Amino acid sequence: MALRNIVKVNTEAESVLYKKTRIVERFDEKLKQLAEDMIETMHEANGVGLAAPQVGILRRMFVMNVDSEEGDYVIINPEICEMEGESIAYEGCLSYPQMFGRVKRPLKLKLKYHDLDGKINEMEAEGLKARCICHETDHLHGIMFTEKVIGNLVHESQLAEDDAEDENDL
Ligand code: NI
Numbered sequence: 776m777a778l779r780n781i782v783k784v785n786t787e788a789e790s791v792l793y794k795k796t797r798i799v800e801r802f803d804e805k806l807k808q809l810a811e812d813m814i815e816t817m818h819e820a821n822g823v824g825l826a827a828p829q830v831g832i833l834r835r836m837f838v839m840n841v842d843s844e845e846g847d848y849v850i851i852n853p854e855i856c857e858m859e860g861e862s863i864a865y866e867g868c869l870s871y872p873q874m875f876g877r878v879k880r881p882l883k884l885k886l887k888y889h890d891l892d893g894k895i896n897e898m899e900a901e902g903l904k905a906r907c908i909c910h911e912t913d914h915l916h917g918i919m920f921t922e923k924v925i926g927n928l929v930h931e932s933q934l935a936e937d938d939a940e941d942e943n944d945l
Pocket residue numbers: 867868869870910914944945
């Protein structure tokens with residue numbers, strides 16, 4: 776396994792964050808290696824989600840770990856098929872260090888995706904998990920959360936204490 780560099784906004788490499796990704800068609804060893812590297816990179820950066828464009832790879836794939844008991848997920852070719860409710864909360868992004876903003880996301884959703892073996896899976900998610908899936912799926916469309924922020928972006932040092940629990944890098 777190897778750590779990958781996380782592409783940050785306001786750097787020379789940032790254009791990859793605004794590009795669309797290609798569907799994954801080959802479920803081979805190289806893909807498994809990428810998934811392992813992305814999981815390691817996400818944990819090392821203390822994030823709960825990381826999308827392939829954030830490590831410079833334009834493929835429809837992300838990893839997440841929003842609940843240590845559930846462990847790591849590798850989500851390939853995600854399609855959000857049903858959404859329910861609304862939730863507005865602070866979120867951040869490993870590509871935009873230390874800045875947070877309130878974003879409206881669905882409370883619950885259903886997701887179809889491929890796993891690393893190319894098998895189709897379905898998942899129901901709510902709360903932070905649903906938020907993370909939406910944020911990462913946006914990355915696969917070249918959309919940064921900052922495009923959806925309601926109000927101002929705030930530095931983490933300015934987040935009120937009640938908001939601190941929403942302080943997740945996705
Ligand atoms: Ni992000």
